[in-house]
Amino acid sequence: MRSLTRSGALVACALLLASCASKPPKSLVTPLPPVAREPQPTQPQHPGEPMRGIWLATVSRLDWPPLASVNGVDGATRIAMQKKALTDKLDKLRRLGINTVFFQVKPDGTALWPSRILPWSDTLTGTIGQDPGYDPLQFMLDEAHRRGMQVHAWFNPYRVSTNIKPSTVAELNRTVSLNPASVFVLHRDWVRTAGDRYVLDPGIPEVRDWITSIVAEVVSRYPVDGVQFDDYFYTETPGSRLQDEQTFRRYGQGFASKADWRRHNTQLLIENVSRTIKQINPNVAFGVSPAGVWRNRSHDPAGSQTSGAAAYDESFADTRLWVQKGYLDYIAPQIYWPFTRKAARYDVLARWWADVVKSTHTRLYIGVALYKVGEPSRIEPEWMVNGGVPELKKQLDLNESVPHIDGTILFREDYLNKPQAQQAVNYLQRRWGS
Template sequence: MRGIWLATVSRLDWPPIASVETSNNALRIQQQKEALKAKLDNLQRLGINTVFFQVKPDGSALWPSKILPWSDVLTGTLGADPGYDPLQFMLDEAHRRGMKVHAWFNPYRVSTNISASTIGQLNRTASLRPASVFVEHRDWIRTAGNRFVLDPGIPEVRTWITSIVSEVITRYPVDGVQFDDYFYAESPDSRLNDQATFHQYGQRFASKADWRRHNTQQLIEQVSRTIRQQRPGVEFGISPAGVWRNRSFDPAGSDTRGAAAYDESYADTRRWVQQGLLDYIAPQIYWPFSRSAARYDVLANWWADVVKPTHTRLYIGVALYKVGEPSKNEPDWTIDGGVPELKKQLDLNDTNPHINGTILFREGYLNQPQTGAAVSYLRNRWGR
């Protein structure tokens, strides 16, 4: 697997902002399609064989959904029909080039901010079918990390998310489905207030943390079961934070001192591998070999040991976005354009028999001046 994430949230990688600023619909569609084809051509030259395409960046969709309104990233207006089906277009173009496409979903995010203009935009979908979940199920909505999110503790929320995955896998020939690391996504200044939900559903749990982990577990089980029933050939994977747990908290954890998915996102990612719920796991190991708090090799080898006795494949998420960026704590990213660090990481991935590939975060960084040397190296290593 030589993969790359292609983010649509806030138009990070696609579609181009210029396309949305044109008032000519035909020109907008043409610009968006041409931009995507150019990206796929470039990825093909680079030797990329799998694209993780963000089809649900928030509470909106990049396909004609019966559950979610159209994403505003396509037209500038939430709920506005873009005049074509971006997911189908991506699938057609990627498959024509012999590349696989995994539909990447952010399960719980409803919006990227809580500004008055965002609230107005969400409320204006009330007359649409479908309207935003913000309008349809206001009681599911919470604020966390300065965003509107769905409350993961509500059973109907998990069923709703599962129905969205089901819609995609039954209507499109996607090769896989991936959730990113946003399960419980809080920030110190914007915690998720799920006290009432905990009071309603969490009474049999020893702690709120255990109850939250149970909720995340329920979602993964539900989605895994649904995919296997409806489209058994579609791969289901998660891309969690690189650290499951630190050894200081749990003897089974890694020799690291980083933010841990188990304790911060309430995601017991190791358990999902052990239980066979996932076809693959793609931990985001976004640190160099020299970062003592979370060494690349320590974490990659720890994950390789986790998947070893299972049938779950392991792909490592690599921090292309850090390559060439000056950093006091991680100077290795700028030494010789970041090429020696990148080479060490890819060499480890290739030589460990339990690591099945690499995914780069993210596509937009292939075109940045600071990654030029690294991209040339990748083309020589992977390209045709």
Template structure:
């Protein structure tokens, strides 16, 4: 999920969000096609109840919650402010017809519940490891369920921190329960952040144990991973050469090995959740493009950064192998964006899930609504309502699409989105 490290640069966030799925021209030689055979056709799973009408509620850098003003308040006032802000948000979401909240409980190497594995998140108090005096995850579950809304616990699996500043290093080192201290040998830098090396089996087991802790202790309706698997930028690549030498025997390339590592995490987490509570859904919200057709005949007719080649996530294979209850690709472009048309990608994903038992929800770019864009002017036409309507109409018309998720919650409160919010209320609200 596109995110950033400073609340003071939220405006820049919207631009960066597109960069996470940057539309690019592939100038390097395309890799050899690795087309995963389709399984034998199965009838689509019947939709249980109403379609998912969801929203991502982000806690990293306090982008959606908790309020920045609450952090410096006294403990009692802080707790009341944070609880009030959350119930206000849930009341508004309920009025809009939202029935599922994807709540970010692990924004980095910290937790928004009293974990025995992770330290408390500094998003709550300003200090890693400081007890906020209440259990935000339990509070969210209680309040959402009271309103008839479901909650999926959203985890960022590999991110340890949002930056590598000396002050961050010092704070992590002062936190004995931090993975930065406990398992320093797992830590790498990538995209100018501290991350876990996905090639280390013990690190994957550790992530799985965190998910297991939440699923065991809390009545969550689902678990979701976002699109941050292997995350690199040209100026900040992940150095996993030593890990590859240690664990990569038998793989033709580092890229194949990396995809194997990501698949191993997904399979392990999926298996663990089903062993603990079979009714808890497991899903992933990957980049909207699996592969481009120019790279692979099974890919979509697009020219975008692809999860398979950029994040080393063979998301299509996970669907085909039955590892996911749902997949929620981030299709963050309008119908007119020729390099990655909304309708082209939504229908491509519908074809992928069609012979499987995996449900399809589409993540849409509500953060772009009302924002001027030279490449995507449709988001400002009549307040973005016609584009939003077209996307929701398509989602409702394709049988395999069983829900829509908006990115992200606080944009529902932005001045430039209010026409679209009114439209959502008229379409989804009771």
């Protein structure tokens, strides 16, 4: 491995050459596809069948691909290992009765398909921009649809990288010679640091257009059954805030507060993406998986009887309004707490969300904390009782009994393989499996 000093010098040289070239790296804010596009066929869910979904994360290779397929193997072996790992997972999911996979196709500023806008994801090969030799998104769609399962393309809209290490900066800078290069080098003025990660500034209109064009690329080229955004809109930590004061001064005129302006920015993204998807293929469902709490009743009489971190105030996402406005085909709040957690009781939140969607056309799926099942917890000991099965059963029973709750999504796939979750997996097999 090259030393940081040498690689830094090489990157500086590459950047200098790029700046001196007659044509600088081309901006890839692509125009949206034409509206008059023949809708692609999707796999319609069986009428009346509840959602039984699972999230499959690729960021940091949390669920897939296996690390062993990236390190020290040749290209053909790597492809074979990654494909087999994915089909093995799909076979297991089908046996468990899972009917929908939420597949993370944009974990950060990279892609798991041959994009004209984003470089290839390093999760596949270990190097940003390196062609993996096959199309993972197409492979997933082919294999899942062959098994009668749906696939929703899961996007993290604003994350550029998972950390701000010098080695990460060097790797991002090395993409300057690629086509497409990373947004980190194409539009450095869009990039901020927040939550100790590089992220895009949601207040810049061109950023929102760029994200919309990425979603449009996937929906226009692939028979995905849905598109989902996770809860990472404005993401900050107390020690690593998003520095968007200059953006606010430029674009925030007329707003009473920066918080209101931020919520407006997030709403504009959701509205633009929703409209674009429907223009390209009205059969593709659009959804968001936000934090479980919209607002606490102590802050808003319309909120839930909870005291947890709220999407409206923490992520600047007015998720309830998006449902009311009809921007979403479904919403999947992450209700990752047991029935006894007073700050955010599972049943209180699930019923609150059911009440929100009941007069709308938005479907409600509840995100359930598979990752907590069987794990020791001082403040949530329920997850340890009989392997977490009684708590899981109560949550699934509620989801199936409350009107306007249309199903469950489990977070996340690799926890099906954890030793502590095997009692719960056996229970799911009995409850959902064939």
